[in-house]
Amino acid sequence: MISALSMIAGISTAAPLPVAAINWHSVFFLLFAAIACGFAVAVVAAENVVRMAFYLVLSLGATAGLFFLAGAEFVGAMQLMIYVGGTLVLLVFGVMLTAQAPLVAIKGSGRDRVLAGFVGVALLAVLLQSAFSVKPWRAAAAGMVAEPAATPIGMSLVGVRVDDPAGGAPATNKRPGYMLPFEIVSIHLLVVLVGAAYLARAKRRKTPRAIEVAASVEPPASVAEHASIGRERQRSGSVLAGGRS
Amino acid sequence: MNSVVASAVPLFGLFTEPVSVAHYLVVGAILFVSGVACMALKRNALGVLMGIELVLNGANVNFVAFASPYLQGEGSRSLGLDGQVFALFVILLAAAEAAVALAITLNFYNNHATVDVDRADDLKG
Amino acid sequence: MAQMLDDDPRIIEFDVRTDEMLVNMGPQHPSTHGVLRLVLRTDGEVVSEVEPHIGYLHRCAEKIGENLTHRQWIPYTDRMDYLAAMNMNLGWALAVEKLMKYQVSEKARHLRVLITELNRIASHLVGMGAYGLDLGTFSPFLYAFREREKILDLFEEACGARLTYSYITVGGLTADLPAGWLAKCEAFLEQFEPIIKEYHALLTTNAIFVKRTANIGVMSRELAIEYGCSGPVLRGSGVDQDMRRDGEAIYTAMYDGYAFEVAVMKNGHYPRDHDYPAVPADAVLGDCWHRFFVRMLEVVQSMDLVRQAMDRYSACKGPLGEPLKLTEKMPAGDAYLETECPKGQMGFYLVSDGSAIPWRVRARSSSFSNLAVAHELCRGCLIADVPAIVGSLDIVMGEIDR
C-alpha cells in the first residue's frame, strides 16, 4: 500500500492526460480516499487495541497520499515523518507498555455502540450536506502542474511571503509571514516534551496505599517454576490488580 | 468540460471526471466522524487518543483541500499557501499533544494498573 | 547507574513501571556456556534478580568412581572441564599419589608441567573467544580457535586424543613424547608470540569492549573470598593466590625452580614481565575487564613456563618411568588436594578402604563457586550485562554438574 502511495501519485502529478481519457488524478484520489476512510472505520470497529493502532497507521499513511495528490508535497512528507513516523510510534509504544492480557480487548457494551452509531450517522449527514453545498470550484486546467511548494513554505515560515497571491485576491494587501507562530510552536513543543518526559519519569515515593496494595499481592516466595507463575497470574488477572479482582 | 457532478456522486463516473473540492471534504468528514465515534466508543484510553488523531486528520484534509493549487475556488478565494502552513502546524501540535496524553495515560496506568477509562472515577489521581 | 539503588528503601526511582517479568535465559540460550538456565526477574531492562538453575549435564561421575579403580576413573576427570582435561587428570593423579605417597620421576614431573601449561593456554583461548561472542563480536572466536587447533595437534601427537586425553595418569604419564615433538612445540610458541598482540588489539583495548566490560559486575576482594571463588576470577579482584605457588608441597614441588610471577594487580600494577596494554581509566579492580585481562596475562606466563619445562624435560635423561599398575592397592585413609586449573582451584578428595577401588570420590569444582557469585553481581544490571558478567566468570557446565 505504502509503495503504491507516492510512486503512482507522483506519476499522476507529472503528466496529466487529456480529460476525455482516464483521469489518473481522480483514480488515485479514489484509491487513497478508500484506504483512508476504510481503515478509519476499521479503527472504530476493531476491538484489539494493537490492531486499532495498525489500522490507524494505514489510514494516516493514505491521508499522506491524499496530501501528495492535492499538491501539498511538503505537508505529505511532513505527515509521513512527524505524524506517522513519530506520533504513532509514540502511540504504539504506549500501547505496548499497557497491553497486558486483560486490557487488550475491552468490549464496549451493545447499547453504547448503537447510540454511537446513530450519533455518527447524524453528524455525517450534516457534514456531507454542508460539503456538497460548497459552490462547485473550477477544476485544474488539464496539463497544469503546480510548482513545488517546499521553498515558498520555508520562506513563509521565515516571514517572507514569496508565493504569488492565489485565487485572484488583490495582490496589494500584505499577507503575513508565519515567523511568530513558528517560534511559538517550537517553544511550545520544547515545553510539552520536557513536561511529558518529567511526567513519565517522576521519582515516586512509595505511597502507603501502594505498599498496602503490594502487600496484598502475595509475592512469589522464591523465583518458583516460571510456568506456574504464568498460569497463576492468568487466573488472577495482572499481579498488581490482584488485590481488587 | 468542468461541470462538476451535482449532489449524487456516481463513483464509477468519477474515473474520467476531475476531482473537485467536495470530494476532499467528504473524505475529511468521514475521517472526522469516525474519530468522534472512536472517542465516544472506546473504553481504552489509548483508543480515545486514536480518535483524537483521526479528528485532527479530518481537519488537515480539509485544510489541504482548500489550499490545493489544482482546485481554484471560483466563488471564493482558495487558501493558497496558508492552508498548507496551517496543516503543518496541526501536525506539529498533534505530536506535542500525543506526547502529553501518553505521559498522562502511562502515569494513570502506573497507579491504577489499568487504562480502562471507566475505572478513572476517583478524583484523587 | 542503576547499580546502587537508593539506600532509603521508601524512595524507589523507576521509569514507567512495567509489570515485573520473569524471563528465562537458557538452558538452550546461545550465550550461556553450555546448558545453564538463568531465570531473570526483570523490570523493563533492569535485572532485579538472577537465579541460575544447574544440573542439566550431571552424569553421576562421583558415584561411578566408587566402582572403578583409581586409574579407570581418569577418563571421567577428562569430561569434567573438557576444555582443560590435562589439568583435571593431573589433579586426580596427584591426589591419589598423595594418598599413596608415591613420587613420580623428575622427567615425568617436568613433562606434566609442560603439558598442563599448554592446556591452560588452550583453555584461556576458548575463554577469550567465547567472551568475544557474548559481547557480540564473532571474529576473535575464530582467531582463538585457529591457535587452539595447533595446540590440539600437538596433544594429538603426544597422546592420540584432541579433547579427552587421559594422558596424565596415576604414577606418571601413559607415554613419552614422540621424537620431534619438542621442535614442533617450539615452532608453535615462536609464531604464537606476536598473535597475543592481535588479541589485545582485537578485544582488550577495543573501545567498545572496554565500554561493555569496565566497571561492570564489580566484585570486591571480600565478596570473592566469601564465595570461595578461585583462579582468574579471584585474581581479577586483586587477591594474590595461586595454587602453583601457595598449594601443597606435592603440587608446588612440580614448579620449584620455575621462574614465574602470579598474574595479579599488586599495589596498582600487574607484573611487568612483558609489555601489555595499560589498564583503561574507568576499569575498576574486580570488574569483568580485569578478570579477562588476568586470563590474557596468564596465557603469556604459561608460554614462559612451557619453555622452561621444555628445557628441563630435555635436560633429564633416562626413561619416563611406568605409571602404576591398573589395580595397584591404595593404603586405607583419605586425601584431598587442590590444583590450579585454568578456571580456578579444582579439588579432588578420595577415601580408600585399602583396595584399589576408592570407597568414596568427591570433586570440588571451581566453576561451581565462581557461578555462585553471579546472582550477587547481576543484581541491578541491564539485561545486556548478564551474559557479559557470566561470560567473564568463564564457567564450564561439565565441571559444575559432574
Next chain:
Amino acid sequence: MAEFLINTVGLPDWLAWTVTAMVAAALILNVIAGGALVFIWAERKIAGRIQDRLGPTRTGGKFGWLQSLADGIKLLAKEDLMPDGADGMLFRLAPYVSFCASFCAFIALPFAFDFVGQRMNVGVFFVIAVLGLEVFGVILAGYASASKWSLFGAMREAAQVVSYEVPLGMCVVVPVMLAGSMDLVTIAEKQAGWLTNWYLFHDPFTFVIFWVYVTCAVASVNRAPFDLAEAESELVAGFHTEYSGLRWSYFFMAEYGSMFLVSALAALLFLGGWNGPVPVASLLGLSEGTGDTAGYFVRLLGMANLLGKATLGVLIMMWIRWTLPRLRIDQVMMTCLKYCTPIAAAMFLGAMLWQVALPGGLVPALRRPAGEIREGWLPGPGGAFALPSADAGKVAKVNP
C-alpha cells in the same frame, strides 16, 4: 514508454499507463532483490576473509557465488511457523510492512540524471520519512510473536531507530542547505565536476557531518555495533526469533534494502552521486543532452558510478560488523543524545556560517581583497535573503 504502448502496441490508455508503472516498480524491486543477492554472498565472503577463513567456495563455481541462491531456496522451502499465542494477522503482515517501507524509499532515489522512479521536490525529506516507517514492521513483529524476547528486541529497536532519526535528519539538512533544494537530482548535479566539488570536501564542517551521518545511518539501519535488535547473545534473535522461511527473508531483504538505500543516500548527498571523482563524461565532451546514444551512455556511466559508491558503503558496513563488539542499549542511546545530536547541530551551524561568510566557497573568497564588504552580508535583493539563483526566475519578486 506509455506513448509507445498506446500508439504502436495499441493498448487501451489506462492499461498502458499501468504497465509503465508496473515496469518502473519491477525495476526498483530488482535493484533491491539483486542487491540483496549480491550482498548475502558478499557478507559471507567478507566475514570469511576477516576471520581468516574462505567463506563459501563450493556452492556453484569457484567462488561459491551461488550461495545466495542456495539460501533463497532454503528459505522458500522452509516451513513458515507461527507460534500459537501469536496474533495471526499482525504476525503475517509485519514483514511486508517492513519491506514496503524499505522499498518505498527507493522511489525517490535517482540513479542517474533522469533514471529515477519519481523525481520529487521533497526527495530527501521523503526518503528519511519513509525510512522511519520501517520501525512499524519491527514493532508489530515483536508484539505479534507473543514472546518476551521478541518484545524486548522490538522495543529496543524502535527506541533506537526513532531516536537516531533526529541526528540523521540534522545531518541530511546540511547538503540540502548547500544545494538550496531537497531534490536529490539537484543536490547531485551541484556536485558535478572534479573530486573537489563534492560536498564532502566543501568545508570542514560538512566533512565532520559526513562521519556523523555514517554513524547515524549505521545505527538507524541496525547494523554493526548498534545491532541491538537481533543481539543473539542476549535476545536470541530479537524480534524475528519466531519467523522462519519466506517471512524471515522479507525482514532480511528489508535490512539489506535499507542498508543499500542509506549508503546510496550518503553517495548522493556527500560523494557527488553519479559524478565520479574524475568527470569522465565532460572530459570526453559528452553530456546528457548530446545525442541519444551518447546521452544514454553517460547516464549508464553515472548509474554505475553511484552503484559503485553505494556498494562500497555497504561493504564498509559489513567490514565494521565483523570487527566490533556490540554496544549496550543505554550506551547506544547515550551516543545518540550526547554525541551525535550535539555534534550534528554544531556542524550544521558551522556549515551555515561558512556558507554566509564565503558564499562562493573558499578559493574565490581568498582571491577577493579582504576589506571589501561581502555582498552576502547586506540585507536586500541580492542579500542573505536572496533566493538561490536557480529558482529566482520562476517565483515572483520578493515584496519588501
